[in-house]
Structure formats: C-alpha cells, structure tokens
Amino acid sequence: MSVAMDRALMALSLEEEDEPFEMPELPGFCSNEKNKLSLVGRTLNPECQKMSTLIWRMPGKWQKEGKCKGVALSQERFQFFFDHEHNLLDVLEKGVHTFNEWVVVVERWVEDPPDDYLQFIPLWIRISNIPINYYTKEAIMALGDLVGEVKILIFDPQKPQTQPYERVQVRFNVANPLRMSKIVKIKGGKSVTIHFNYERIQKRCFTCQRLNHEQSICPLVVKRRKDDAVARRQRIAQELELKKPVLQEDDPLFGVLNEDQVGINSVTGRPKIVKDVLDEMRQYLMLATNEDRMVREERVKSFVAAVEQDPILKRTVLRLEAPPIFSKDFNKGKGFVFSYEESKKMQVGIRQSEKLMASAIRSGAAGRWNADNISMAESEDANFGGTFRVSSGGSTVFSTSFSEPCASSGAAKGVTKKTYQRRRPPKSKRKPRPLLDSDQVEGALWDKVAGKRVEGSKKRKVESEVGSF
Structure with a gap:
C-alpha cells in the first residue's frame, strides 16, 4: 500500500490547471x-x-x-x-x-x-470671485471644467442675482482631490484667484483635500512624519557623537579633569576647553617625572578650577575667545536717540549765553550813558559856572534837562524803559473804620454790605437802634 501511495503522489503535478466553473444560463x-x-x-x-x-x-x-x-x-x-x-x-x-x-x-x-x-458623483459647485468682465456662459463653463465635466449650468443674465457666486453641476471623479481655488490669468497679464465651494460635502482630508481618508492617515502626513522621524534620529545620533567621552583611558588628562569640564557646551555647541589648551596640558603632564607627576596634576586641577570661577578668564583662557567689550554708552547701537537730559543742558546753556549777552549789552549801554552824562555835565558846569552838578547816585537828585534826553537815547539804543508800579495796601487796611460804642457791644455784628449791625436774629430791633443812634 505504501509503494502504491508513493507512486500516486509522485504522479501528481502542482502545475495542474484548475478549470473554471461555468454558471448555467437559466432563469433561476x-x-x-x-x-x-x-x-x-x-x-x-x-x-x-x-x-x-x-x-x-x-x-x-x-x-x-x-x-x-x-x-x-x-x-x-x-x-x-x-x-x-x-x-x-x-x-x-x-x-x-x-x-x-x-x-x-x-x-x-x-x-x-x-x-x-x-467612480463619479454629481457634484454642485459654487464658483465665486469671477472677474467682472467674464460673467458669460462660456467663461463659467470653462471654470467648471477645471473641476469636472459640466452637466448643468445655472445662469440667467436677464434676472437679478443676489448671491456672489454661480452654480454648476459637474461629474466629479472621487479619486481626484477637491480643488479649493485656481489662479486664472486674464487680459493684461493680471492674475485672479477663483474660489470653489462644494455643496453637501462634509468631511474630507484637509491636507490633500481627498474624500477617501482622514487627515491623520493622509499619505502626505505619514510621509512628513517619517521624514521628521528620520531627522530626529539623525539629530539624536549627532548628539550622541557630541557626548562621546573626550578623555580616554590612555589620555594623560584621564582622571585629572572630569568629563563635564572638557565636554561640549550645550549653549554654544563648542567644547568647554579647546583642543589647543588640552594639548598644552597633556604636554605639560607628559614632560613630568614620576616624582613631579603628582605636583603637576594638582597644579592643572587647581588652575582649571580657579579659571572656571571667573567667566572672563574661562572665556579667554580655556576657550581662547576674545573678551567682551565694555562700554558706558547706554545708547550704543541704537542709532539717533533723543535724550531729554541733553536737550535740557542745551537749553540751560542757551539761556546762560543769552543772559551773558544781555548783561554785556546793558553794561555797555550804561557805560556809554554815564560817559555822555559826564561830558554834558562838564559842559554845563563850564557854561553855567558850575551852579548845578549831576549826581548818578539816586533817582531823587535833581538834574537839569537830563530826563528826556536820557530816555530818548536809551530808546534809540534798544534799552526799554521800565515803568514803576506803586504797591500799597487797600484803603480798608490803610484807614480802618473806627468802631462805635454800639458796635463794641458783645454779641453784635456789623454788616458791611447793608451798612447795619446785626445781633442774633433780632434784625428789626437792631435797625431801629442804629437809626436812633
């Protein structure tokens, strides 16, 4: 039985073709x-x-x-x-x-x-932002054909239109994305953006505007996620390379400095101690003898620890960078800046210069005026025998015919004459009204407006008393 079974199995062929079944063409x-x-x-x-x-x-x-x-x-x-x-x-x-x-x-x-x-659905589209010179059946049909084959066009130029769009029905292929807008070039080389709005379309992918999937599984979104993952993996690999230990076991600085002291600075992306400084430290340690080795290692440790305390030394000595520039100009780099303090100083300087100029002018005018008065006085003394003398000590000294010429000369020279206003207290204070005997009665008041004394609420009685008095 086993030999016969083996022969039957060997006679079978895996490439044997399966004949299709023919369905009977019967009414049932x-x-x-x-x-x-x-x-x-x-x-x-x-x-x-x-x-x-x-x-x-x-x-x-x-x-x-x-x-x-x-x-x-x-x-x-x-x-x-x-x-x-x-x-x-x-x-x-x-x-x-x-x-x-x-x-x-x-x-x-x-x-x-x-x-x-x-594969197709009848879809109504609203076409908006059509140029004003292209409101024709042919132009609207051409815009509708951008989405699908136009089947129905609703357009009647003889009736008023209250909606800012035109409606067309197209035969839309569901495998294509929904076109939301289209840039159309018109006469004169201008470009106009035509907008399409679809009726009875609820959900779609808002990335590729297709009707057969959600945005979370959109091929474009999936591809973007894959690209982001690849970029993230590359960034992590670069960070791991940067974190690779700088001090190996065969390095003379191994055990002398920590990896945190010679690693990469996360802010600047540069090493905390540059390679040239590390090489000098290695050379300094390699030239030491067995007895001097420990001393030099302690010197390197103390040197690095001391320099790390000072940010400027850390920057100039360990990283070999230029020191920062210190300036006392708070407006440096701002351009033209208006300062109230500087303008105030300029105004004060201008006022002081004006005061100095005015005082100089007044002193020159006074000198000239005194010289003229002296010459005139000498001439008058000579003519009149020295009867009258001029004194400039005060304004109350009598001087013959000098008041008017002085005023005219001063006015001619630009010196304004100051008018003196007499200041005196009012008459009520200079000549107080004497109180009568009846006014000195305790509890009596004198009404200055009505010219009568008032005592309490007995107004008529007081008036009669004042009248009799």
Missing part, C-alpha cells in the same frame, strides 16, 4: 429582472463607514423606510432594492449622498458595468 440562476429596480453603491472611507449600520440607516435618511431594503455585497459595496421606480429616481436626484459625514457613491444598476462604474 439570473436575477437581472430583480436588479432593474436597484441601486449599487460603495463607501469611500470604509474605516469610518460601518457597512451593517449603513444598511439599516440609509433608508431612513432617504425617507424610504419600508420602500427599499439593502444588501451588503462586501466591506465596501452594497445594493438597495426598491419597490417602485419613482422611489429609485427620487434617491438619485438627491445628488451627493453621505453616511457618517463621508461621501457614498451611488449609481443605478447596469448589467455590464463600465470601467469607471461607481
């Missing part, structure tokens, strides 16, 4: 008559559109409960059978169908479906 095997009143559809986002829920809820959404029934053909495709044709046509006229806010493609059943079956 075909359901074309039943499918004539049916719709076939498919979901564009099966992950968000559960087929069992769709079969139960779509008749209610179409308002055809009890008038149609659904059958799930696969995880993406379904079929609904209707009792009457007018119900089927009513559903088709609704335009775009959605379930769970995602688009569902629905078409009438055909016996031999074409290649693009369940």
